[in-house]
Amino acid sequence: MIKIYAPASIGNINVGFDILGASISPIDQSLLGDCVTISHSKEFFLKTTGDFAHELPKDITNNIVWQCWLSFCKKINQKVPVSIILEKNMPIGSGLGSSACSIVATLVALNKLFNNPINQNDLLILMGSLEGVISGTVHYDNVAPCYLGGIQLIINQKKIISQSIPNCNDWxxxxxxxxxxxxxxxxxxxxxxxxxxxxxxxxxxxxxxxxxxxxxxxxxxxxxxxxxxxxxxxxxxxxxxxxxxxxxxxxxxxxxxxxxxxxxxxxxxxxxxxxxxxxxxxxxxxxxxxxxxxxxxxxxxxxxxxxxx
CATH class of the missing domain: 3.30.70.890 (GHMP kinase, C-terminal domain)
Known part of the structure; x- marks a missing residue:
């Protein structure tokens, strides 16, 4: 069993529309973000918990976690049954990367459970495409910092999707x-x-x-x-x-x-x-x-x- 925490993020940070994003965590050590617990199973199973689970679609096929699982299976060319618990701690439509939290936590957990068959760059590309399902366009300014941490500059050239830039630790x-x-x-x-x-x-x-x-x-x-x-x-x-x-x-x-x-x-x-x-x-x-x-x-x-x- 593996449990992954994916933190909240701030897209744009004013000056960088669609090309800058910052990963954030509260100083009180609370988990501002989603958690996904995953384990091997005989068939696919998804349970949702957390303060904002009631905001999720009732139909499991409309849940982004289910779509992440399908995309992962397609990417590795194998249908892998798993049991997933999504702790939805982020409000949907908050502007804090709620969908990115679910996407990143799920894909990182899946990849880790199956010994990392997808490399970091390809996994980030998959995250961006799934984020596009939610927002209507592929963009990385939430998924990249959520996945990689820090402040990310979205480059999106060939095999370089994003790179971190220095940030002020005193802020x-x-x-x-x-x-x-x-x-x-x-x-x-x-x-x-x-x-x-x-x-x-x-x-x-x-x-x-x-x-x-x-x-x-x-x-x-x-x-x-x-x-x-x-x-x-x-x-x-x-x-x-x-x-x-x-x-x-x-x-x-x-x-x-x-x-x-x-x-x-x-x-x-x-x-x-x-x-x-x-x-x-x-x-x-x-x-x-x-x-x-x-x-x-x-x-x-x-x-x-x-x-x-």
Missing amino acids: FWVITWPGININTAESRSLLPNQYPKETCINHGRYVASFIHASHTMQYNLAANLMKDLIAEPYRSSLIPNFKKIKKEIIQQGSLVCGISGSGPSIFAICSDIDTAKKIEQKIIHNHIIQKNGFVKICKINNIGAQTIG
């Missing part, structure tokens, strides 16, 4: 999920098909400069460059009081504030724990929408998916 990432859900495909549909030339030039400048600042460890500069010209202007309307919340978070001392992935989760980057805690309390008392919403102070998870238990 604290305050993650807020307000308790509502946004469909990724619908959120993507809000974006325009064309952008003004000036927007494209500035976006390219910000993302290139962010990568440079990260590699040269100019982290204050990197933070200043984390501007979202592509998605936030169009997606912010989906998040109740987003502009007000962002203004308050910046006033509290955050270096950066933005939309996590497709939303509705929001992230803020702080240079010290006291500021992070101050922002955490501000959000808890003023801005959580539903009772099941949460705020977590996190650090970058540099490990990615891992065996636990």
